[in-house]
Amino acid sequence: MLINEIKAPFQHNKIPFEQVDIENKKRAKNFSGTLRRIWSYLTREKGKLFLVFFAVATTSGLSLLGPYMVGMAIDDFIVTREVDGLVYLLIGLIAVFFFHSLSMFLQNFWMIGLAQNTVKDMRENLFNQFHRLPISYFDKRQHGELMSRLTNDIDNVNVVLNTSVIQILSSVLTLVGTLIVMISLSPILTLVTMIIIPMMFLAMRWITKRTGRLYKMQQRAIGEVNGYVEEIVSGQHVVKTYSQEDRVIHEFDERNTTLKETGFWAQTIAGFTPKVMNTLNFLSFGIIAFVGGLLTINTELVTVGVIVIFTEYARQFTRPLNELSNQFNMLLSAIAGAERVFNVLDQTQEEIDEENAKEFSTVCGNVKFENVSFAYEDTPILTNISFEANQGETVAFVGHTGAGKTTIINLISRFYNYDSGRITLDGTDIKNMKRSSLRQHMAFVLQDSFLFQGTIRENIRYGKLDASDEDVVLAAKDANAHELIMKLSDGYDTILDQEGSGISQGQKQLLTIARALLKEPKILILDEATSNIDTITELKIQEALKHLMQGRTSFVIAHRLNTIQEADKIIMLENGNIIEQGNHEQLIEQRGKYYHLYKGQVTDTAN
Incomplete structure (x- = not known):
């Protein structure tokens, strides 16, 4: 039903939304189960979590106390013109507002620390999981898409923990507290206020039913864009060599358009929430003012102060519902990201x-x-x-x-x-x-030599971290790499990026041979280590390989x-x-x- 309702605007771009939705259905996980897993991270710091709950409860209680004191001021002091009591009550209001602001600051301060520790643990667990997964897992997936889970998806969780957890908890407490106080003041006006609740529920249900799937599509589209960009940036030489710029630009445009459309519809439908809630909020004010006015004129069941309290509480009653709906949309986005993170964490590790x-x-x-x-x-x-x-x-x-x-x-x-x-x-x-x-x-010298970002010395030492500088130099000399290293501006302290910018493919291969020599392995694996190398460098590499293979079992x-x-x-x-x-x-x-x-x-x- 969702796709049938929203896919029309996509048809001019021929976006394969049916395929996207089917894929998301296959990958969908249990919503409550994902929430429980996020909660398990939060409960690792029970003390800080208790402080957050306490601060939120204090804030919610003080937010209810303020309007009640204003209503008391109208009925007990303003109508009766009792100035002294009004002064004391105003001082009390100032104290309430001060402590309300203080508790809000503390709840945000503690929650930010809790959220940062939580996403730090999630990011560490995910990164550690990458190192426990079998090579076959990475062979079947784009590296950029996996990186997206470590960055974008966890960042979504971070944003929600920093904002939504407090908002949701505060909204629930405010909602319950407001309802209790409203019933105690006037059951009739409370019943009148409840008239809009079914309309809010139906609006919320219509919106969240659609945004949930759209946020999942959006997170998947982000992962695909990141994966494609990482792949194309890494293969720029091949793209330019075969003059495929126009094709890859077109393919990126297709993925980018899909991301734009999913983001557009997710944000558009989620954006209905505050508009609908504000409309219902104004309707609630009008109903309370009308019914409350009739009751004040014709009966003694309601006073002017109670009407003032109710209009404020009606706002406080609908505001949590509004916030819950807004935060729920953000929560759906975080759940979509968390599902992708937990999907990796649940993969079968290397045996x-x-x-x-x-x-x-x-x-x-x-x-x-x-x-x-x-x-x-x-x-x-x-x-x-x-x-x-x-x-x-x-x-x-x-x-x-x-x-x-x-x-x-x-x-x-x-x-x-x-x-x-x-x-x-x-x-x-x-x-x-x-x-x-x-x-x-074992040591490997592969056709595609890989260097890490860092100095040449660090790259050679990677296979044996406790090796001395003298050992590094000796390994470089045995690999015929010392001469080329010394020609560089900073010698062994020359900083390379992972692509090895500034040195040739053959020179990178000599560095990987030096790395293998330093490790002093008993078993050596060579995968066409001299392919795509110029003749002079190939001779140096072959000489270095002979030295490396001497006395070692080599494949x-x-x-x-x-x-x-x-x-x-x-x-x-x-x-x-x-x-x-x-x-x-x-x-x-x-x-x-x-x-x-x-x-x-x-x-x-x-x-």
Whole structure:
């Protein structure tokens, strides 16, 4: 019904709202359950939460006391012209207003601190969860969309905690207190005031029914925009190389338009709330003034002071309803964001280490695959893979894209768990080793070198944080990186961003090799570390890699076969199966798939 009512304005832009709504229905979670989880964060500071409740209760009580004292002043002192009593009452009013302001300040002060601590804990939990999730989770999602949950979604929760919690609590207390006092003063006028409540309820129900889904759509659209921007900004070189600027601008415009439309309708429909409530508020004033005037003229049931009190209480009665409706819309937006945060927190973490898993302070580096099979989401990737890499040997994997080369590497490092068979390190099944213990003996040099924002010294030291400056320099020299580092303006203190601006791809690769050398691993994994590098730098990298691989068990993913001719063992993969294995000379003599692939590359290079 919601989509049918609001989708017409979108049709000129052809926004696929049916698809958006279906996606949100799939992802919708329990509203009360999400609230309880947010509440569980708040209750971690029970003392501060009690102070907030106490301050809110005090503020609400004093806000009720003020109008009541004004009514008393009219009936008891102004009508009777008793000046002395009026003076004392005015002094009392001043005290009430002062303490009312003080309690409002304190409730806001304490709540801001509570809210900041809460979102800090949520942000920490989410960030920590990122590091506990398996690699496969990140492979299937845009990084920018995940970043949106850490920033925009939690910020929405922060805004609501800073404002809505106090407003909702204050509104409920004021509502109950006002109703009690109104009944005690005049049940008839109270009943008259209640006439507008059903109209308020129906208006609230109509509005919130629509804004809830729209806020979820809006949060999803924000995540998609962030994810797309992060992807395109990271791939600017590719975009410009293939002259795709117009296409990506058009695709961004589509996502941005969806965000604009969802935001427009969410805010527009939510904006009906104060207008409707103010209209009903004015209607309530008119009804109370009319009925109260008749009762004052014709009966003694109501005094002028009571009418004044009721007109103020009627405002106080409708104001909490108005605030509740406004805050509920904000709450819906926060719930939409919190759901996305909790969705990540509820994801299955990387499998914990087995109960009997042990730490291994030293290893030799003998790796053995015994009939290993692996399927990814029911799609077979590897089938009965068996091979052995002895300490200090270099094993290279070759084959077309999708043959299973990277999967083998992911299984060795336990980024994925194999389904059947056995992988051992020095005779011990790697499932009986703690992941942290396994990976501390490994180092990676990948095709896409990654540097963190910081100095060159910090980037090299990343693999071994307790390394001395002398060790860092020695590793850089062994990696043929020292000379290029010293040519930079600040040497080892040169600050790089994560893209490594100011140095070439080959120079970044030398730094990652230095990082791996400093760690002194027993097992080394290389993923086409010399691809897309100029010839001179490639020679430096190959020399550095030889130094790095010396005495270490190395696994190499190779696309250019001339780089692996010295490997102790070359394994040819096809469709997840080993079809050939041996050293370069043996495979050439077999004149099989490897032979034809090698000859084809040699011919292409010659041409």
